[in-house]
Amino acid sequence: MKCNLIKQGYPQGSCFIEIEQGKSLVCEATLRKTDDGLLRLISAVHLSRPENYLSIYQSGCNFSCRKCHSWNFTQIAKGEWWSPADILKACKEYEKEVTLREPRSRATAFHAHDSCRGCGACVMYGKRSSLCPRVIQKKEIVLSPQGWGPARNIVAFTGGDLTCCPEYYIECTRLIKAETDLWALIETNGYGLTPQNLDALKEAGVDSFWLDIKAYDGTDHKWLTGCFNRNILKLPEEIVKRGFVLEVLSLYIPNLVETSQLKKIAQLIFDVDPEIPFTISAFFPEYQMKRYKSPKVSEMIDAYMEVKAVGLRNVRLGNAGIFASSEQDYDLLKKKVGMGNF
Numbered sequence: 401m402k403c404n405l406i407k408q409g410y411p412q413g414s415c416f417i418e419i420e421q422g423k424s425l426v427c428e429a430t431l432r433k434t435d436d437g438l439l440r441l442i443s444a445v446h447l448s449r450p451e452n453y454l455s456i457y458q459s460g461c462n463f464s465c466r467k468c469h470s471w472n473f474t475q476i477a478k479g480e481w482w483s484p485a486d487i488l489k490a491c492k493e494y495e496k497e498v499t500l501r502e503p504r505s506r507a508t509a510f511h512a513h514d515s516c517r518g519c520g521a522c523v524m525y526g527k528r529s530s531l532c533p534r535v536i537q538k539k540e541i542v543l544s545p546q547g548w549g550p551a552r553n554i555v556a557f558t559g560g561d562l563t564c565c566p567e568y569y570i571e572c573t574r575l576i577k578a579e580t581d582l583w584a585l586i587e588t589n590g591y592g593l594t595p596q597n598l599d600a601l602k603e604a605g606v607d608s609f610w611l612d613i614k615a616y617d618g619t620d621h622k623w624l625t626g627c628f629n630r631n632i633l634k635l636p637e638e639i640v641k642r643g644f645v646l647e648v649l650s651l652y653i654p655n656l657v658e659t660s661q662l663k664k665i666a667q668l669i670f671d672v673d674p675e676i677p678f679t680i681s682a683f684f685p686e687y688q689m690k691r692y693k694s695p696k697v698s699e700m701i702d703a704y705m706e707v708k709a710v711g712l713r714n715v716r717l718g719n720a721g722i723f724a725s726s727e728q729d730y731d732l733l734k735k736k737v738g739m740g741n742f
Contacts, residue, residue, distance in 0.1 A: 403427075405564050408594050413462030413564060414626025418476045427565050429477045430460030438568045439481040443473040443559060445490050447497075447544035450518045451509040453554035453585070454494040456487060461560035463589050464626040465614070466688040467653070474560040475687075484571040488579060491555050495580050499540040500550040507554050507583035507608040508647040510677035510716060513740065516541065520548030533740065556585040556610070563601075564592030570604040577605035585610060589625070590632040598642055608645035611635060615650075615657045616664040624656075636672045646676055649718065652695045652703055653683040659703045666710040674713050680704060681718030694722050697729045701736045717742040 403412045404427070415426040430441035441459040448455035461474040468474055500515060515535040522528050522538045540550045555576060557569060563586065573584045586601070587610040593601075613632060615621040621629040639646045650665050651657060662680055669676045680703050684694050695703075700723050707715050717733070720742045724730055733742050
C-alpha cells in the first residue's frame, strides 16, 4: 500500500505501530479494506469526560508522540474491528441518551465546561459546587465510564489519528449525518489534513475539528512527534475557510513548549479569526516523557495572560487538576483568569 500522503506530494508520517509480529505501518495494521467495506481497529466507544460527547477511541496514529497519554492503544495495535455500520449503531444508541443539544457552533470540547464542570456534586450530594455554571438541571446529568456530566449531541473520533486515510471517516460521517442529528467532530494532530482530504471530509459532512498543535517550533515539533509541522501551521486558515468549526489546543510543557511558543500559536489563530477557541492545557508526565515536570499554576496563568494579550477572545486553561492543588491555587485562578476559564 503506497502512502496516501506521498501520493499527494506530502511527507509520510511517523507511523509505525507495534503489533504481535514486531512493527507495521499504522494504515496496514489498524485499517482494513475487505469485500464488505472498511474496518478500523477501535479501542473503545463511550461517553467521554470532560468533553461530554460520544468518543470513538481509535488505535493507531500517524504520529509517534513521546508524550502520548494514549500510547497503550495508539502506539500498540489494540482493539476490535469496527465497520462504519457498527459506528452508526453506536451513534444511534447514544443519541437516545443525549441530554443537551448544542448548536453546530458549539460542536467542540472547548464549550463543554460552559454547561457542566463534571464534578457530580449535584447528583451525589444534592448541592451544586461553587464552580458550577448553573446552566443545566440535575436530570440532564448522567454517569459514564469517566464520570458525571451531560450527554451532548456530538460524536468525536479521538485517540489515534489516521486522517491521512480519510475514507473511513468519510463513510462513518455520511452514515451519521444521514441517520442521526449528531454533530461529527474529529480530534486531530492535523498531519493528514491535506487540502484534498479536507475537501473530501467537508463533502462527507464533518462539522468540526479539534486541532492539537503540539509546538510552534519545527525542531521541537519533530522531536515531540516524529514529524515537522510546516503544513500543520497552515491548517487554521485552511479549516476555517472551508466552513468547519475549529478549536485549537496546545500543551504547556516546561522547558520545551512554554509561553513564547504558545503566543506564536495564538498569533497564528488570531490572524485567522480572534473568536477561534484556544485551550492551553497542562502537560503531565507520561510515556517517554516521564522525567519532564508539569507546569506550575503561576506559569499557566502567565501563559493565559500573554495569549489573551494577543487578542484571542476565547481562551481556557485545561487540566486544572494538574497545576492547581490547593484552595489558594483556585482562588488565584478565579482572580486572574476568571471562573469559567479553567
